[in-house]
Amino acid sequence: MKLSLLFLFLGFSLVNARHRVRINLGVSSSGSTFSVLDYGARADGLHDDSQAFMKAWNAACSSSGAVKLLVPPQRTYLLGPVKFKGPCKNVQSITVHMQGYLRATTDLGTYVNGDDWVEFGWVDHLTLTGGGTFDGQGSVSWPYNKCPQNKICKVLPTSIKFVETTNTAVKSIKSLNSKFFHIALLGCKNFWGNDIRIQAPSNSPNTDGIHIERCSGVNIYSSVIGTGDDCISIGQGNEQLVISGINCGPGHGISIGSLGRYQNEGDVRGLVIKDCTLSGTANGIRIKTWENSPGSSYATNMTFTNIIMKSVANPIIIDQEYCPYISCASKVPSRVRISDIFFRDIRGTSTTPVAVTLKCSRGVPCQNVNLHNVNLRYAGGAPAKATCFNIKASYSGTQIPEPCQ
Template structure:
């Protein structure tokens, strides 16, 4: 993990933000109210927002797109570049954006998209409210493999050097944030909120990226707090409070042909409370092609009444029945679980269920202390289960190592 590179990028972008804040007039300030937006919570503002973006994107130097306080009803919008003469694009959302609830008005699986733009800064303390409660009954994805994908609250596609700071995502119809094909993406001080029973409301899903940092955030949803999909490298997650939800997950992987590798992940200094899983790597059986999960570090993680605190699951199947005719072809190696402590609601606090076709390699367990508090009759202490892996152990081990 190139931590020095990530830190240097962050400080560089922070410097850009400071310079921009002090010199916004160099490129101009573009206020959505000046382009016809109405902050009355009733007027549909897509055209006004897009007109504001167009003007900002055509500016020179530093451009600042401003959404003042108030409530704005907003349909699906795509804020796209390239903005060829804009050195930094700052989007300052101070108000409450409320997504239209008519699913027929969404031509794709996206509500707000930022794409093909460099040096983007999204800040302001505002809220993106997906109003997902009316859409969740129409989500069939938990039951069907082929289903209609509902809109993501905020999607970042093909951006370089992006900073997201102090934004709230509320009740997305499906994923809250998706980061796709991006380089050097920094997010911090996020609040991502949805009920525990909201389907597929992953907090942040990342896929096909290089250099992602998510820190100092609170994520509580009905699915993974953070899900790391295929083809990601140099991912850093720290100081995240997760819960409710399904935990922090790598995967699911191995579902599609020619998936890219996941390499160099660090998850540290996080707290998970009341989640279905803690830190997890999951892959499907019968993978159509080979891929790799390499160099994963989970360090200093607190589990508070978590159902499955540590889990590698290479027989992942969220449906009633899956194809199990062949083992997973996702190869997992160089995985370290360090200083992971707290309480487990399941008697099996550590489950390392690796592929029978490509067993996990070089899995290390150091200073693990997970007490069972679930109260199942006849069970008083936690245990570990291991299949197709020989882990290396050091320091304190509760539950005891697999035999």
């Protein structure tokens, strides 16, 4: 009898040991997949899961080889501001497989010291994918955004920010109702984004879809963006960017700028925007620079080709007198030098009579601006018009409206 009990005890202990090993492997640094559920995420949409996400990230980042941070599907996760920082020294690549529904806290008091919501920083070979949703719950915060009226204002949190990442891929994610920008890239190198879905109401303030600044080697393609500000905004210090296959609307269009607002801004060079459709937007393709620039910079070598405009208010616009406020402090000309700009195969309809506006700086007029095969008709029935200031553009092929004289 005692011998039987001994064997039974040993068998039970072995089963328990195997069970413990299996459980421990799920959260140990030797595994390749790290699920936020194994680190305490309740995933009920009510309790803050920020700490569980951070613990899972830290474990994955401290591991080695190719690792995955898993956010399981069919669950809702409430998150405050989280910072997923590297470098992850021994990790070859890290994939955030975001299949769940992330909901941002609406308590602005948790975003201290300029915090954004979800930030990835100083990571190499990061992939964010999985079909999940980032819901910024911005409608609660939009009334507190004073930036559209006041140049000196407190900026609300961006939903997803990438800071100085390299070799980053973002695919098949959705961003809803950001408090401020949906996605921001700052100082990133080699970034690929596709199948990104961005959505916010047309009257949501400063909800730029994707903002890019001080980056190089960025490719954004095959994505749908409808929001309350620029679908894509390209800020200072960028080079070698390709934007293609974007369906934009509602929103303010695709913008380079605004540029020239701050001292020591970097140049914008080597930009291609192609094969895009803009529907019902306030602008189409726009280059905008501030008056009274504190320093000089260049915006050069840009090509906009095969763009379809569907009921767009200002299909082609260069505005070097940009000022979104009721009045500006100074009327000093912009010092941003615009040159080597190519508009090719731009077609569709304008909801305003002036379909092409080329308003350049009287201090540094635009140089080498070329329009080829432009066919933009005024939806009101009358012939569309073009206006030009401080520029002598070059024209070829079809030109509707007629070129400025």
